[in-house]
Amino acid sequence: MNSHLTTVGKIIMTILVVAIVLGYVAVQYGIVGAEYAGLVKVKLSKPDFHYSPWIYVLYTHIVSGCVALVVGLIQLLRKPEAERMQLHRWLxxxxxICILLSGIVNIYLSIFASGGGFSKAGFFLLDSLWICATLTAVNRxxxxxVEAHQQWMLRSYALTFSGVTLRIWLPLLMTPFEFETAYPMVAWLAWVPNLLIAEWAIRKRATKVKRLASHAIPIVE
Incomplete structure (x- = not known):
C-alpha cells in the first residue's frame, strides 16, 4: 500500500512539474515574447548575435520539445493494452517525429549555445544521444x-525531461554563481543525472524480474 502511494505521489509530482514548465514556456514565449526571456536577453546583449534565423529554430525546438514532453509522459504512465495498441503506436x-525534429534543430542551437565550448559540447552530446536512444527504441x-524497447524509451524520455531539469538547475545555480559560470554546468547537469537515474531504474527492474523468476515454482505435469 505504501509503495503504491509512493508511486502515485511520484506520478503526481512529475505531472505537476511538467505542467509548471509548460505553463512557463507558454507565458514566456507565447505571451510575453522570446526577446524578454533570460537566455535570449543574454544572446541579444552580444553585438555579433543574429536574432534571425536563430529565433525561428528556437521556436521549432520549443514546440516540438513540449509535444514530445507531454506525449512521452502519457506513454510512460499508461500501460499499453491490446485493444489500445493502435493509440500507443500513433502516440x-x-x-x-517530435524528437527527430527537435533533436536536429537542437544541434544547430548547440552551436550557438551560451557559455563557450563546454556548454556547446554538453548540448551537442545531449541532442546526439537523444536521437540515438529514440531511434534505438524504434529499432528494438x-x-x-519489447523489454529492450521500453528500456530505450525510458532513456529517451530521461533525455526529453532535460528541458524540465534545465529550468530547475539554472535558477538554483544562479544563486551562488553568475550566468557565465552556471550555464556551462547546466549544459551537463540538465541531462546526465536524468540518464543515470534511468539506468538505475532499468537495472533495478531487471534485478527484480530475475529475482521473481528464480523464485517461481515450476509446474510439474
Whole structure:
C-alpha cells in the first residue's frame, strides 16, 4: 500500500512539474515574447548575435520539445493494452517525429549555445544521444524486443525531461554563481543525472524480474 502511494505521489509530482514548465514556456514565449526571456536577453546583449534565423529554430525546438514532453509522459504512465495498441503506436510516432525534429534543430542551437565550448559540447552530446536512444527504441520494437524497447524509451524520455531539469538547475545555480559560470554546468547537469537515474531504474527492474523468476515454482505435469 505504501509503495503504491509512493508511486502515485511520484506520478503526481512529475505531472505537476511538467505542467509548471509548460505553463512557463507558454507565458514566456507565447505571451510575453522570446526577446524578454533570460537566455535570449543574454544572446541579444552580444553585438555579433543574429536574432534571425536563430529565433525561428528556437521556436521549432520549443514546440516540438513540449509535444514530445507531454506525449512521452502519457506513454510512460499508461500501460499499453491490446485493444489500445493502435493509440500507443500513433502516440509513439508523434513522439519520435517530435524528437527527430527537435533533436536536429537542437544541434544547430548547440552551436550557438551560451557559455563557450563546454556548454556547446554538453548540448551537442545531449541532442546526439537523444536521437540515438529514440531511434534505438524504434529499432528494438521493430524486432519485437519489447523489454529492450521500453528500456530505450525510458532513456529517451530521461533525455526529453532535460528541458524540465534545465529550468530547475539554472535558477538554483544562479544563486551562488553568475550566468557565465552556471550555464556551462547546466549544459551537463540538465541531462546526465536524468540518464543515470534511468539506468538505475532499468537495472533495478531487471534485478527484480530475475529475482521473481528464480523464485517461481515450476509446474510439474
Amino acid at each position: 509513439g510516432k508523434i513522439y519520435v 520494437i521493430q524486432k519485437s524486443q
